[in-house]
Amino acid sequence: MTIRMDNVGIAVEDLTAAIDFFTVLGLELEGRIMVEGPWAGRVTGLGDQRVEIAMMRTPDGHARLELSTFLAPTVVADHRRAPVNSWGYLRVMFQVDDLRDTLERLQAHGVEMVSDDVVRFEDAYLLCYVRGPEGILLGLAEAIG
Template identity: 75%
Template sequence: MAIRMDNVGIVVEDLTAAIAFFEELGLELEGRAMVEGEWAGSVTGLGDQSVEIAMMRTPDGHGKLELSRFLTPDVVADHRNAPVNALGYLRVMFEVDDIDDTLRRLDNHGVQLVSTEVVQYENVYRLCYVRGPEGLLIGLAEAIR
């Protein structure tokens, strides 16, 4: 049996700001559209819904991130500022070529390190977690070559 992960979904309030953040990180906007009606609600279990989505993809085309902004029904919970040991969605980790350059570029988007520094895991990776737009937890990893 073959399987591949198609995408990870994140619900946001400000879709335009989230797109800009992930474009700065290096993802490409594949498309933006409205998803509405009973057919969509039959998949999610939410009934009649109206959702604006943006599909982002990694430059290699293997990873996708679906950003969603619900217009209806109203958002019912907010997990964006949950600590890293909370149950459920934790974070998305991206491997980048240069973590220091990435952090400098993301600074314009209000990114804050979760810890006080980038840490090194053995001689394998430099790692950090950042809070991106709306407090989303994003992991960054740079392979040590």
């Protein structure tokens, strides 16, 4: 079995300023796109969503950071000013060899799907979000393209 961390996501209000900050820090902009449509809302459980994302990567290519600004639906909470000992984060995404096999193995440990669907993003990925221990939000992705 192979598993590797794909990226960590952070929701921001000002995407351009965040890209600038992480570029100064040393990350490289891999791409910036608008994500919307039925598949996107199904994987996140938000329904009709519209979000702009920027993917940043470390110079060695071993780690990526997904910066997101949610345009719709309206943002419902703001945790940016919470102390570092607060619970929660957006999510961590893992790429796996076989998504359905991984889900089957995790179900024995109480994992719950956020929505009932594993969704397909173009010819690139099968995706789903799950809740793990204590409700921790994880994304699982299988490359298909």
